[in-house]
Amino acid sequence: MEDKTLNRYWETVVDIIHDGVMMVDPDGVIVSANRAFTEMTGYERDELLGCNCSILKCSSCERIYDSTNQHWCLLFRDSTVSMRRCNLTKKDGSLVHAMKNASVLRDERGVTIGAVETWADITELMEKESQIEAFRHDLEAEDTFYGMIGTSTVMRRTFDLLANVAAADAPAFISGESGTGKELAAKAIHLHSSRNNRPYIQVNCAALNESVLESELFGHVKGAFTGAYQNRQGRFEAAQGGDIFLDEIGELPQSIQVKLLRVLEEKTIERVGDNRPIPVDVRIITATNRNLKELVEKGVFRSDLYYRINVLPIELPPLRKRPEDIPLLAESFFRHLQLKSNKPILGISPAAMRALVRYPWPGNVRELKSAFAYAFVTCTDGPIEPSHLPPDLTQAAAPHPAPLPADDQKKQELLQALAQARGNKSMAARILGVSRVTVWNRLHRYGLLRG
Secondary structure, three states: OOHHHHHHHHHHHHHOOOOEEEEEOOOOEEEEEOHHHHHHHOOOHHHHOOOEHHHHOOOOOOEOOOOOOOOOEHHHHHOEEEEEEEEEEOOOOOEEEEEEEEEEEEOOOOOEEEEEEEEEEOHHHHHHHHHHHHHHHHHOOOOEEOOEEOOOHHHHHHHHHHHHHHHHOOOEEEEOOOOOOHHHHHHHHHHOOOOOOOOEEEEEOOOOOHHHHHHHHHOEOOOOOOOOOOOEOOHHHHOOOOEEEEEOHHHOOHHHHHHHHHHHHHOEEOOEOOOOOEEOOOEEEEEEOOOHHHHHHOOOOOHHHHHHHOOEEEEOOOHHHOHHHHHHHHHHHHHHHHHHHOOOEEEEOHHHHHHHHHOOOOOHHHHHHHHHHHHHHHOOOEEEOHHHOOHHHHHOOOOOOOOOOHHHHHHHHHHHHHHHOOOOHHHHHHHHOOOHHHHHHHHHHOOOOOO
16 A cells, blocks of 8 residues: 555544544644544644644643753653643633643654644533532532432431440331331431441341341252252351341241341251251341331230330431431432433522422332432423423422521521532522521521531
8 A cells, every 4th residue: 555545544443432632743833633633622723733732731741942942842752641631722812721642743753743643522520520529529428428318307317326336236126107218317327336347237027038038048958859959158147247227027927027036046057958056246237117115916926026126226317307408418418319310400480499399209208219310301401390300299289388487598598508509608599599698697506517
């Protein structure tokens, strides 16, 4: 293949590369740029060719001056640049975050004839990293407890109780309506305890039938039943030294209730088909959305087991009893979904936030989370409006809604503004149209300042 033909094909190849490619002569004058580079910078090819590469204002470029006057740019002295993050300035003045690779070009005699640089646009990646960092900050904020979110008095008390329960190492019993976050509470107890570097095993007692559940919990030996081809470790053995969370404990069959009682009393288990006791050091955490006292009265649940698991009771409040936490939860779910979907949704409109706060949330936090999953399907851009929320939510009226007193209304507006501003008090003041001093005064008046 002739050199001219090869060069023509090579130009075509470079032009279809996704990353930007630019070539400069020894003086830094741009002599070639592919299509991806022009799209990245906003310049036409004719506007770049013949210009010095300094037009791009690359943040990684370093000019040097030495006594020999041979090197004007660090690249020409060091020969290569590998995987360096930098910023380019586009024609319109905006910045492009890029990953840069570069190499000096030399002829067959070793004389420098220029340099080639490749640029990968990582602007979206940098924005994603920023969002991830903001989300990580949310998870570590003072208004959260291992993923549980709330600043209301009832949730602060719940967080304190969970911390105390975690330190006690006795059986914990979590009750609450469906969707209140019992799984999160159980995991928080584990993570806050001295067992946090040991296993955490979760079992849904309602998901398996009696025979399978017994084997899952306690394991079995080879030949214990049809299909038991080898010995199998159960969940209690797997949780050795750590915590086991038995969700939906109210669904536990009575035959297994007896075995669980023995675990609590003797700290041993027996595999199905075996009578040899196996010591286990496991803290048991249980949860249910049913009324266990009623099940005890009906003879469905053993009273001795009930008192054994109910040593450290924790009741999670329904969402309707902590409406001041709704804006915080809403903003958290919004940012999480925005991070996953990458849709250009700008936030939650005040009207949508008012609809969220007014709704009674029979499905609690789980229903609120589902509402945002719905909104991210129906909303394509702009802020989330009431029309983007599930129909049941916008059509349902809170039972006997009473107008809030003026002071309570201001408190709700302050909480919403702080949630929207991610805790930034100056931004919250701008949202409310008041001074920063006014925000501080209201925080003090409503007891929202943390000591």
